[in-house]
Amino acid sequence: MAETEIRPTNFIRQIIDKDLASGVHSAIKTRFPPEPNGFLHIGHAKSICLNFGIAEDFGGTCNLRFDDTNPVKEDITYVNSIKEDVHWLGFDWGGEAKYSSDYFDKLHGFAVELIEKGLAYVDFSTQEQIREMRGTLKTPGTNSPYRDTDVKTNLAAFADMTAGKYKEGECCLRAKIDMTSSFIVMRDPVLYRVKFAHHHQTGDKWCIYPMYDFTHCISDALEGITHSLCTLEFQDNRRLYDWVIENISIDCQPRQYEFSRLNLEYTVLSKRRLIQLVTENHVDGWDDPRMPTIAGLRRRGYTPGSIREFCKRIGVTKMDNMVEMGMLEACIRDDLNVNAPRAMAVLEPIKLVIENYPADKSETLIALNHPNDESMGTREIEFSREVWIEAEDFRETANKKFKRLVLDKEVRLRNAYVVKAVRVDKDDAGNITTVYCEYDPETLGNDPADGRKVKGVIHWVDAKSGTPAEFRLYDRLFNVPNPAAQDDFVSAINSASLVTKKGWAEAGLAADRETHAWQFERTGYFCRDKDSRDDTLVFNQTVGLRDTWAKIGD
């Protein structure tokens, strides 16, 4: 596609440039560390493009690592979907995917080391007591009565914890740091908790699981990650990240840098809310084309290149942001405009009968697959006496701004003849069902010989050969730009986010299994949906064409 050639620049790449120039690092290693507790979304794509993009551009490597320290929230189906999505986006992690759980043994050893150094202790306080002792944002915390337990006792207690002798919530392992720190994350954070849960990778081997803050930094160090990139909400956690690395016996010193997460207008990008949309059936699943998930965007017809281009265009900073949907749409339009072959489809059909065209005649016309790219070739389309046209492309009367078919006026049928409307049929309700017209046989491939100007062009589908099709038109999932700010974001769902139309597509599309996306001329970009059946094709509208007419109105 038309991906921008220029290499992105951002503060993280500048830090890496300096680290390389100063010799702090000679090779760069990053990682993309999702928790397998949901499907990847466009926000993850930003992180993926950042991490894998840096690895590519600096000749380094990027690991895919599942941050799987909380088995009760995770599932193997998510790890599989995540692998698929990262690959689909066009990135490769080289070799096997990593798991934080690969390091559970080592992590446990480091925990023991901290206990031996007097830097960690087993706390038997209740969760509520721990919360109270933590203090508040403005008042310091207080020490736990278990804080000064001797090393030997702690070692034994941790061994018992590991052996399953304590119930969930009965105790936990805490780091001994500083209960008065202004960084609340440093007020003796929990390192391990008891969970009698089956883990998708380690099975029932463990009944204690390490916390994120203890796991992530060590996993980074064990993998030799040089630059650990995460989102802004982890800025405070960086102090704990560094504390852990400094207080255990490990060589590597990865550095954490934080960037702002993506916010997109008219959708939600938090896993909690996306899960809710799926489980409460507000959408048809993780790959519903209205979802901002990678799977949803893929089914909607977005290409990997368009998503990568989007990530390039939005950049990486530390500023809170809210990106307009138009930015994403511009990326897929730019891609499909050059790569999608054109075709014709009528979404809301009325019949056009050409009265001076023989009823038994039929002819094969040649149409360009792309008006600006001859290399995309041509195709044959059938034409006969009756064709479908778009209901909105005909009016009995209209002002001159309406460049379509009007009674007693002419219009060009795309790739075919100029026709003139002469009369209409209406149903009992007064809706136009059929437009009768006359065609000018001399206008195939050239303008009228007498020099009269026909300024309108409308698309059509041959009624004799056309194939029935269902068109799914999508609008924004929410009615407000920032649904997440709503008390009840579900109430802001756009009830008209999916509109289905039954119409016709040109015959050639039924057999075409190769083409990934088309531009239905004058309508928009569409892709074939997996719901397509032999008797009815199903198309998802990826995005409409830019439409200045719609803005002007009439």
Next chain:
RNA sequence: UGGGGUAUAGCCAAGUUGGUAAGGCAGCGGGUUUUGAUCCCGCCAUUCGUAGGUUCGAGUCCUGCUACCCCAGCCA
């Protein structure tokens, strides 16, 4: 005066030793066009949250304000 962060156009975002505000999206004019698309051409910040200060010169340095985001899970 808890701490950590961020403020450049409607949106995203360059701007790195202080030297006179990139680019993209959107928008607005005009041209081409058998898609009201595409493409092409032009316009779109005397000003960088705000008030002062230093300087020949400040988006960049200093000081004071203001606004917004994050942190009190045995979630990540």
